[in-house]
Amino acid sequence: MEAWFALLVGIFFAVAVYLMLSKFIIRVLLGVAVLGNAVNLLIFTGGRLTRDVPPVIAGGTDALDGPAANALPQALILTAIVISFSFFAFLLVLAWRAYEGLSTDNTDEMRVAEPVKEPMPPLGY
Amino acid sequence: MAVTTSSPVDLSAALVLGPTAFADWLVILPVAWCFAIGALLIMLRRVIGLHPIIAVAGLAGLVLIDALLLGHVAAKGPMTMVMGRWLPPFGIAFTVDLTGALFALVAAIVALAGGIYSLADINDGGRRYGFYPFLMLLMAGVSGAFLTGDIFNLYVWFEVLLISSFGLLVLGSEPEQIDGTVKYGFLNLVATTLFLVATGYLYAVFGTLNMADIARKAEGLRGSAPLMTLTALYLLAFGMKAAAFPVNFWLPASYHTPRVVVSALFAGLLTKVGIYALIRVMVMLFPVEREELSFVIALAGALTMVVGVFGALAQTDFRRILGYLVVSGIGSMLAGIAVGGPGGIGGAIFYALHSMVVMTGLYFAAGIAARLGGDSSIATVSGLYRKNVGFAALTLMLCFAVSGLPPFSGFWPKVMLVKAALDIGAWWLAAALLLAGFCTVIATGRLFLLAYWRDEAGAAVETVRLPSAVLAPLAVLALLTLGIGLYPEPLLATIRSAAAGLAEPSAYLNSVFPAGGLQ
Numbered sequence: 350m351e352a353w354f355a356l357l358v359g360i361f362f363a364v365a366v367y368l369m370l371s372k373f374i375i376r377v378l379l380g381v382a383v384l385g386n387a388v389n390l391l392i393f394t395g396g397r398l399t400r401d402v403p404p405v406i407a408g409g410t411d412a413l414d415g416p417a418a419n420a421l422p423q424a425l426i427l428t429a430i431v432i433s434f435s436f437f438a439f440l441l442v443l444a445w446r447a448y449e450g451l452s453t454d455n456t457d458e459m460r461v462a463e464p465v466k467e468p469m470p471p472l473g474y
Numbered sequence: 475m476a477v478t479t480s481s482p483v484d485l486s487a488a489l490v491l492g493p494t495a496f497a498d499w500l501v502i503l504p505v506a507w508c509f510a511i512g513a514l515l516i517m518l519r520r521v522i523g524l525h526p527i528i529a530v531a532g533l534a535g536l537v538l539i540d541a542l543l544l545g546h547v548a549a550k551g552p553m554t555m556v557m558g559r560w561l562p563p564f565g566i567a568f569t570v571d572l573t574g575a576l577f578a579l580v581a582a583i584v585a586l587a588g589g590i591y592s593l594a595d596i597n598d599g600g601r602r603y604g605f606y607p608f609l610m611l612l613m614a615g616v617s618g619a620f621l622t623g624d625i626f627n628l629y630v631w632f633e634v635l636l637i638s639s640f641g642l643l644v645l646g647s648e649p650e651q652i653d654g655t656v657k658y659g660f661l662n663l664v665a666t667t668l669f670l671v672a673t674g675y676l677y678a679v680f681g682t683l684n685m686a687d688i689a690r691k692a693e694g695l696r697g698s699a700p701l702m703t704l705t706a707l708y709l710l711a712f713g714m715k716a717a718a719f720p721v722n723f724w725l726p727a728s729y730h731t732p733r734v735v736v737s738a739l740f741a742g743l744l745t746k747v748g749i750y751a752l753i754r755v756m757v758m759l760f761p762v763e764r765e766e767l768s769f770v771i772a773l774a775g776a777l778t779m780v781v782g783v784f785g786a787l788a789q790t791d792f793r794r795i796l797g798y799l800v801v802s803g804i805g806s807m808l809a810g811i812a813v814g815g816p817g818g819i820g821g822a823i824f825y826a827l828h829s830m831v832v833m834t835g836l837y838f839a840a841g842i843a844a845r846l847g848g849d850s851s852i853a854t855v856s857g858l859y860r861k862n863v864g865f866a867a868l869t870l871m872l873c874f875a876v877s878g879l880p881p882f883s884g885f886w887p888k889v890m891l892v893k894a895a896l897d898i899g900a901w902w903l904a905a906a907l908l909l910a911g912f913c914t915v916i917a918t919g920r921l922f923l924l925a926y927w928r929d930e931a932g933a934a935v936e937t938v939r940l941p942s943a944v945l946a947p948l949a950v951l952a953l954l955t956l957g958i959g960l961y962p963e964p965l966l967a968t969i970r971s972a973a974a975g976l977a978e979p980s981a982y983l984n985s986v987f988p989a990g991g992l993q
Contacts, residue, residue, distance in 0.1 A: 369664070374656065381663055388670050395678030407821055422677060425626055429670055432633045433476045439640060445657050461653040462731050470790045470924055471854040 354394040361387030385433035396422030498555040504617040512610035520600040529606040533586040540579040552985040563687040569623030570971035578620040587947035594943040605919040612638035654731030665714035672707035686986035695753040705763035716748030720777035730793035731947040734841030742834035754908035772812035779805030779910035786917040792840040803829040818893030820973035825887035835951035852924040860927040875916035875955040883958035
């Protein structure tokens with residue numbers, strides 16, 4: 350099962366990298382969303398994949414019987430999901446504002462902060 | 475395996491059962507304080523007249539708390555406080571050693587200077603937009619990153635400071651700022667995601683996220699686990715955060731767009747958090763891997779220095795020159811991390827602290843120059859020297875400091891780094907350090923020559939009085955770098971023991987696991 354998950358995570362990463370290499374912000378944004386999910390799946394795989402064995406300690410014992418999924422990575426993923434979702438929301442609004450304000454979503458044309466032709470400073474003194 | 479016990483479970487091995495010592499609260503106080511003030515400011519969002527007063531008082535309090543913390547750590551050694559009573563490695567630990575306390579104190583001083591500068595820089599619009607709450611939350615994130623002893627927690631603090639920095643960066647929503655924020659936002663989010671990837675692998679390998687526990691277990695796992703991959707991933711993630719060479723271009727694209735005080739704080743704080751995290755992970759957790767990667771780090775450092783300073787030479791905008799100088803300084807710190815040993819690590823820590831003070835001061839100077847000259851391009855601004863002599867003198871001091879000339883604070887870390895590089899025979903690294911310093915002199919000299927000394931032909935020059943809220947923080951920071959430059963011994967001694975504590979973290983480990991802890 351881990352091997353299949355590793356393959357899936359790899360595909361997610363490949364898709365994310367491909368999308369993030371685009372010039373268009375909206376595709377980069379989709380890439381970021383896919384990347385976040387790729388990382389979550391990666392952490393999830395790190396916590397052992399088992400079916401039907403919840404990590405619940407039975408009454409009268411104080412340790413698990415046999416292997417179960419590790420619950421901690423799932424807690425980490427929960428934190429990461431919340432964070433990446435809020436960032437995704439922020440960047441979505443930012444992309445929209447950028448599209449409105451700069452009337453392009455092509456990063457090649459976003460040269461307001463770094464103008465293409467700046468005046469030269471005086472060369473003599 | 476089923477383990478049945480008839481007696482109640484002995485919790486003393488896993489839980490803190492007694493009350494927390496009063497002094498331990500000092501570890502968490504910087505973060506809690508910033509959050510409390512930030513929350514108070516958000517509650518008072520309709521009374522924006524009070525915001526600056528509360529925020530500046532809050533930042534002054536933060537400086538005091540961090541100074542107490544540093545004093546306590548210097549006297550008693552590293553301290554640990556655990557959250558929710560769970561002992562490490564189960565609970566999240568806040569552990570502070572000398573390195574963390576030093577960074578936190580200098581960050582607080584820089585933030586206080588920024589808070590005072592903002593009195594004359596942030597107008598009512600900016601206040602209504604939430605500049606001060608964002609500033610306090612940014613400081614909560616920065617302090618948390620310096621004080622935490624848990625690597626996932628470090629990721630969370632990175633996100634806290636990142637989201638506040640987004641808020642500060644778009645403050646004003648001008649097209650230029652939105653353009654800068656797009657690049658800053660996306661690339662920093664990719665960097666933190668890489669950090670999360672590395673942390674996921676780290677947990678899969680070690681089964682723990684506590685830094686002390688990782689440092690302890692790394693030795694046993696060195697043969698079997700892919701620690702090199704992990705370290706390289708961390709290097710890329712933190713290098714991107716710190717704006718190291720191949721992944722640095724988001725910084726000069728964005729740092730000149732926001733309000734002056736915002737770029738000043740960013741230049742002082744954010745990249746140094748990346749450097750701090752890099753030092754913590756590379757030196758304390760994976761020293762052997764750092765040794766093996768040292769050529770890569772040194773190469774990245776040398777290229778960062780040289781490319782950064784060449785970028786500075788090519789720019790005409792005051793703040794964009796400074797953006798490239800921030801990048802160039804990061805290269806020197808990377809060189810220190812690559813060289814290692816007390817000289818290298820101590821030099822990197824010293825350079826980082828110096829750079830926090832100097833870069834913030836220089837951005838303040840850029841803001842004042844734009845106020846006096848009406849523009850921020852050195853092609854049009856001129857005659858600043860005659861407009862305000864005192865301000866020109868303070869700028870010149872900071873230009874000397876950033877170039878590493880004596881008697882200012884940049885000199886000592888540069889000496890340490892060059893000496894450490896020569897000691898291990900890395901002459902090319904020492905040459906890159908000196909070349910970068912030389913080119914920085916030219917870049918800042920060109921800046922000073924054109925914007926300050928050059929007179930406009932035929933223009934009547936009147937001296938301009940500046941509000942003390944902008945001049946005072948600049949003067950304090952410039953005098954601080956002069957003070958450190960003239961009398962570096964106490965700071966140098968503290969930095970030496972901080973570097974020694976990172977290289978040999980037994981005191982750190984003892985503070986986290988007082989009785990050896992659970993194995």
